[in-house]
Amino acid sequence: MNALELDGELVRRARELAARAAAPVVDLARTHTTVSVERAVLRLAGLTGTDPVLGDGEVPWVNRVVDAVREQVGLEHGVALPVWHALGRDGSLQELAEQVGAGTARFSIPADPEPARDAARAAVAAGMARIDANRARRDELVALHGDPPRRPWIYLIVATGDIYEDIPQAQAAARAGADVIAVIRSTGQSLLDYVPEGATRTGYAGTYATGENFRLMRAALDDVSAELGRYVRLTNYASGLCMPEIAVLAGLERLDMMLNDAMYGILFRDINPRRTFVDQRFSRMVHARAGIIINTGEDNYLTTADAVDEAHTVTVSQLLNETLAHEAGLADWQLGLGHAFEINPAVPESFRLELAHALLARGLFPDAPLKWMPPTKHMTGDVFGGYLLDGFFNLAGALTGQGILLVGMMTEAVVTPWLSDRDLALRNVRYVLEAAGNLHEDFAPRPGGFIDRRAHTVLTEAVQLLERIADHPQGLIQAIADGTFGITKRSPDGGKGLDGVARLAADAYNPALELMEGVRV
Template identity: 45%
Template sequence: MPNISPQEMMATMYSKELPLNERKIARCRKIAAEIGNEVASLIHKNSTVGTERGILRMLGLNGALKHQGLQYPVANLIVDQLKENNRLQEGVLFWVANALLAENIKMGDLEKGIAGRTINIGKVKPQDPKKTRKFAQELSEKAYKNLKTYREKRKKLMSQQRDPLREKRPLKYVIVATGNIFEDVTQAKSAVRDGADIIAVIRSTAQSLLDYVPHGTTTEGFGGTYATQGNFRVMREALDALGPEVKRYIRLTNYCSGLCMSEIAALASLEGLDCLLNDAMYGILFRDINPRRTLIDQHFSRLICSVS
């Protein structure tokens, strides 16, 4: 056997053309296009309760209220109220704008009113549709800009510290998953000091089947730590504080596949995560989630990720 280096062997392997049938390739591409067009048509014509809640999260409606001993997200309550009053088909953005105009209040006051049950967004008197749509457009533009907030901070941090991605590949990816976000931080710091470039916080088992996002920071989990806005913030702040010590930018990732894919993507973007796993096929194959719903959610969540 000739004495050749691994690099030469790889070069030889990749220099040979694969004996593929071009007609079969063309047919496969045609079939793929037909499937893709059908899915795209479904996505562009429909929304889901998860996508609508994701929009509410982007608008800043991220609070919660006590309900049966648990923290029930305001985003879920708004969707419930609109659905009960046959208004959800117009989309949540329209009715949020309508309520702000009708009550002449700010977003924070609207959230307090809904959480305190003094405002039912599904029963607020409809305002002039033209004015409402114009205001809704203004709200959406503001939400779009908010998604870019940490993106600008990330650029600044990378300019001040080293970015491992520009110096070496692959990056070292380390998982933490104690169930307690504060213990996760301790593990993450240790991993970073030993050379980790990306910290991944594994979610609590089957969080993908919860039809709401738990609120605040959490200290209990099952096989992982709940993906929440509060937990995202705690870990992001810890990694940013550690950056100057290790003299490099540390990336943070989490998971959002499941019934709250759009919501978790919005919250992760607002709190500065760098990577996010959002795969519809995971929910379809392993969690028996409605394929139509999760494909629509995947599309919206990936739009969010592309901006942030």
């Protein structure tokens, strides 16, 4: 496609600075663990279910076991050695969990760790094998049914709170043209330090992310994929306090995309930065292994900050997300880096500015399936004006070659969309994409013109900001504390979940990391 001719030296400098800015975060993630990382290890090894004594599905066995290990020997060694040492030769994880529930389980660090290491590695390898088989199965189904016939893929949110209501709505959306179905999570789930169990029917403004809900929706979309003759992808959210566990469940149930941003939980859910960065590295390693595309959340910055004045912070975040994703093993084709159509439509030349920002992202990340987000901040309740604005958003996506296009709703900020609203929104998308076709092949901004100059201004401002971040000893963590992204300040020692972080001892062992380290897609 025709694109901006970006300054190659400036682009190289931006990536070099992003790597320097992210280095303290990478070191932090490599030298620490969290309760959710360790619970994810037990999930990979097959431990499921909840303690029936302690509530209605609200205390999973993985939480009970990890909490008991932490109380008795600490988390600095990981859970694998104490758990599989306690299991001995013939015990099962389920039996051990029940002993924890009864208060009779005793954990210690073995003097000879090799037997426990071997047993833990074998148990976790079984979970990894299931993830590998799911990746292979996805490839088979894509080969059988085919991909959507054009890009961008049309991405539509479906979530009623009741998984059994979500399923027919998701299938109807696929029949109406959606290529990716996103089941948004119930409000507040990111702040739960456990993953609910089973199929759920009571969510608020979304449906709980659980392994069973994942399984049910994936099976339903497999059915409609066979009916339509194209593979319909499923998205959910690997964010919040249980990011690693949800990533594992997604791999075990063959989800295709996951919302997985390095900073979203910190900025918009006040989750501790250290907890988030450790969790995001592990979760992204799982996504890399599973062949899952991640979606990042830069669009959210523009809901709190001005989309023109702070455009460079989106670019900086994209570069940092790319750096951290590559370090965790994700390939370019898995990087659904986020950006949004959020400039105030009353601003002169607003559409040209949107094109400049979108083309900058496309030029910086030519092999990434960028996720283009619709207008929300300036949707006023005028459904006719909103429908027109969404049409311009769709046109910008076609003009700039975006990879994933989230369907905008004319009733945004008015009501939860009805099925009829979704149908009209999908008609808008289909009309623009079918009418514009491959218009991006013919669209080339004039060198030195308005769009070209604006894109280079944003890139230059991004490099200047990255220089300030990279020069600070704490890098990205300090930038967040300073309110660099989304004008939201978060302290390194504040927020939720810090008590679930532990520095690793020299003899710490995580079989999942051992199996995933060095794996590159």
